[in-house]
Amino acid sequence: MTTDSANDTPHGFAPGAYVGFEDFVGPLYARTAQPHGTIMGFRVAREHVNGRNSCHGGMLVAFADMAWGKPLAGRGYDGGWATVRLTTDFLAPADLGDWLEASSVILGRDGDLFTLQGEVRKGDVRIMVGTAVYKGVRSRP
């Protein structure tokens, strides 16, 4: 994998412009790719692990929640989107120092409700799969 030497971030990923919780738990990175819109990535750091030096399950589900909604960007939801339901299956652990990526695709839509299927990968290994339902939010309906 090609990495940018400065911070060992895989080529193509750039720091995202995140606020609040997404800024706090980062640094999170993103790159554009079809059909996902945006693939998000981060490297498991000290603040992300549990007592076993594996990425904490809470960080993995938070990362999934943040990343799997990205295909909704550009659809006119100026208020973003709110999570309605999130289901996550943990397949394998991730360890301190691992680079993780997450992406999703839209499975269905009912008005402003979107159902997506997502995954989190460590290289070619899927460490989490799941589904999410998000509701698009318009600040001026």
Added chain:
Amino acid sequence: MTTDSANDTPHGFAPGAYVGFEDFVGPLYARTAQPHGTIMGFRVAREHVNGRNSCHGGMLVAFADMAWGKPLAGRGYDGGWATVRLTTDFLAPADLGDWLEASSVILGRDGDLFTLQGEVRKGDVRIMVGTAVYKGVRSRP
């Protein structure tokens, strides 16, 4: 609700001894109660919110993942427990400054696999419900 004036933490909750991600996203608090073992709590701060000043869904699912496993404490799992599956339904938003509590009960057990049902509350209002499957980890089998 009775609160401790110093930090506006509801009576009975004390800071927990957390490491890694659980320390990083806190401060998290805990109090002992039956049948849950431990009820966890935290106050939604700037670093927990999204662009709408509501608690980020990622923080809510992370909090659920951290809190819902607590009934497994004291069962001899010196390596803690690993999340296998987490399902969360978001019922209502939580806002900046809200005090949130999470608890769970064990629904079933198959060896070291435990299925729990949990909730996150804002006062008397349930803002999230869900189920979790955790696997107890022994560092010396």
